[in-house]
Structure formats: C-alpha cells, structure tokens
Amino acid sequence: MPIIIELDVMLARRKMKSKDLAAAVGITEANLSLLKQGKVKGVRFDTLDAICTVLDCQPGDLLRHVAGERGDRP
Amino acid sequence: MSPAAHTESLRPAAEQASARTTHIQQRANDIMSFASVLAFCTVGGWLLLALLFWQVSGVTRMDSSSAQQLLERWHLLPKASFDGAVLSAALLLALVAAMAPIVCLRRLGKALRATSPLNLVVARRFSWLGHALLANLIGGFAARLVAATQIPQYQLSLGIGFLGTLTAATLAYVVAEMVREGTRAAEENRAFV
Numbered sequence: 001m002p003i004i005i006e007l008d009v010m011l012a013r014r015k016m017k018s019k020d021l022a023a024a025v026g027i028t029e030a031n032l033s034l035l036k037q038g039k040v041k042g043v044r045f046d047t048l049d050a051i052c053t054v055l056d057c058q059p060g061d062l063l064r065h066v067a068g069e070r071g072d073r074p
Numbered sequence: 075m076s077p078a079a080h081t082e083s084l085r086p087a088a089e090q091a092s093a094r095t096t097h098i099q100q101r102a103n104d105i106m107s108f109a110s111v112l113a114f115c116t117v118g119g120w121l122l123l124a125l126l127f128w129q130v131s132g133v134t135r136m137d138s139s140s141a142q143q144l145l146e147r148w149h150l151l152p153k154a155s156f157d158g159a160v161l162s163a164a165l166l167l168a169l170v171a172a173m174a175p176i177v178c179l180r181r182l183g184k185a186l187r188a189t190s191p192l193n194l195v196v197a198r199r200f201s202w203l204g205h206a207l208l209a210n211l212i213g214g215f216a217a218r219l220v221a222a223t224q225i226p227q228y229q230l231s232l233g234i235g236f237l238g239t240l241t242a243a244t245l246a247y248v249v250a251e252m253v254r255e256g257t258r259a260a261e262e263n264r265a266f267v
Contacts, residue, residue: 040267042266042267
C-alpha cells in the first residue's frame with residue numbers, strides 16, 4: 001500500500017493510548033487497530049476529522065504517501 | 075466538531091440503523107404470517123376441492139348432489155366419465171405450483187428475520203422466489219391444461235393473474251440483484267473506518 005498510516009507515531013508523540021483515542025473518536029479498538037496497521041480500504045472524513053481534533057494534528061501528520069510501494073501502480 | 079460531539083453524532087446513526095433492522099424484522103414477521111395464512115388457505119381449498127371431486131367420482135356411497143352443485147357453481151364439474159388419475163395429477167400439480175412461491179416467501183421472511191437484509195442469503199431467497207413464481211406460472215398452466223381435458227366447463231385464459239405473477243417474478247429477480255449489489259457495497263463500506 002503506497003499510503004502509510006503514521007498513527008502510532010502521533011499517538012506516541014501525544015502520549016496517548018489507542019484505547020483512549022478509540023473512545024474519543026467513537027470507533028472500536030479493533031477498527032483503530034486495523035487503521036494503524038493500514039488494513040483498511042479507506043478512512044471517512046468524519047473519522048479523520050475526529051482523530052485530527054483529538055490528536056491536534058493535520059491529516060498530513062497521519063498519512064504519508066510512498067511512491068512505488070505497490071507493484072501494480074506505475 | 076469536538077470528539078465528544080462526533081461520538082454523539084454517531085449514536086443516532088447507530089440507533090437509526092438498529093431501528094431500521096427492527097422495522098425490517100417486523101416486516102419479515104408479517105411476511106411469514108402472510109405466507110402461513112396463504113399456505114393454510116391453499117391446502118384447505120385444495121382439500122375441499124379434492125373431497126368434492128372424490129364425492130362426485132362415485133367411489134363413496136355418500137350423496138354427491140351437493141358436491142355436484144357446488145362444483146357446477148364454480149364451473150369445475152367434471153364430465154360424467156372423468157379419469158380420476160388425470161384429475162388427481164392435475165390437482166397435485168396445481169397444489170405444488172401454488173405452494174412453491176408460498177414456501178419460498180416464508181423462507182424469505184425467515185432469512186430477513188434472522189440476518190441483516192443486505193446479505194447473500196436474502197438475495198438467494200429472492201432469486202428462489204422468482205424461480206418459484208415462474209414455476210407457479212408454468213405448473214399452474216400445465217395443471218389447468220390437464221384439468222381442462224376432464225372438466226368441460228373449464229376455460230383456459232391468460233388473465234391479469236398471469237401478468238401479475240410474471241411481474242412479481244421479474245421484480246423478485248430485480249430485488250435479488252439489488253440485494254446482491256447492496257451486499258457488495260455494504261462489504262466495501264465495512265472496510266472503511
């Protein structure tokens with residue numbers, strides 16, 4: 001996946017637990033775990049908005065694009 | 075939007091989804107009840123007809139005049155020397171043709187009650203309802219065709235019922251395809267956080 005989720009880094013910077021973030025955002029811990037591992041097809045803007053609000057960051061702090069990470073894309 | 079407000083905004087959505095499911099389950103119960111009543115009436119009617127034919131066949135020693143009158147009123151009085159086996163086959167075929175969509179309707183209700191409406195099982199049940207309605211059309215027509223050889227008053231016709239059943243079968247296939255598409259969309263949506 002060319003999109004890398006850097007939620008772990010942001011959580012470490014804010015010294016926040018996944019459990020607390022999940023509760024604050026309103027998603028399950030299981031879904032947050034999948035998001036952290038990049039095992040989701042997408043993130044809703046509502047969820048992204050809530051995560052950015054709680055972690056006081058920008059979407060760019062959470063997502064990073066790595067070119068050529070996936071073989072099926074030019 | 076604050077996280078707390080966001081969480082609050084998610085709650086009504088979850089409640090709405092739950093209410094929708096409950097509403098569909100109520101409708102599923104209605105479908106099952108309707109199918110049960112239909113099955114009861116169909117079997118009851120079939121038994122009554124079979125009994126009347128049995129009475130006019132002369133096998134029994136009972137007085138068959140009332141049965142003859144009733145069958146004549148319904149334009150179902152068979153000819154004097156009718157073939158009992160052929161008429162029985164027609165009756166049996168008519169029962170199977172009538173019961174097939176009812177059974178499928180009940181199974182559809184059961185599936186809707188047990189699982190989420192956007193499910194491949196529900197889609198399959200809708201497809202089977204379409205098949206059963208087509209079988210009802212063909213089987214029913216065949217049964218009438220056979221019965222017409224034994225009942226001189228019987229008139230074969232393709233009325234509004236034929237078109238109605240054909241429309242219902244087409245709609246069942248369309249709904250099955252829509253449920254399949256919805257299931258795919260729901261599956262994709264579940265992969266979004």
